[in-house]
Amino acid sequence: MADCSETLKELNRFLDDELEQESLAELTAHLTGCVDCQQAFEFHAELKQLVRRASHEDSVPPALLKRIEECFGDDIAGDGDFAN
Numbered sequence: 010m011a012d013c014s015e016t017l018k019e020l021n022r023f024l025d026d027e028l029e030q031e032s033l034a035e036l037t038a039h040l041t042g043c044v045d046c047q048q049a050f051e052f053h054a055e056l057k058q059l060v061r062r063a064s065h066e067d068s069v070p071p072a073l074l075k076r077i078e079e080c081f082g083d084d085i086a087g088d089g090d091f092a093n
């Protein structure tokens with residue numbers, strides 16, 4: 010069983026659609042029994058959706074986007090699909 014920090018790393022890869030089926034099963038298994046990771050998962054998923062949507066529309070002020078990026082830079086902006 011993976012630990013929490015391991016799971017959170019996988020989580021980011023999952024949100025980027027980079028996770029293999031096998032790792033996905035482990036991730037799901039851990040989430041099922043770990044409320045902390047469940048909450049982190051939901052938070053990250055929502056945040057990522059917000060940023061994705063915002064980067065396609067212009068409805069979110071650039072200043073806010075920048076703050077989100079600064080707070081969570083490595084997690085959500087490090088893969089390059091947020092740059093434009």
Ligand SMILES: [Zn+2]
Nearest residue numbers: 013016043046
């Ligand atoms: Zn956990």
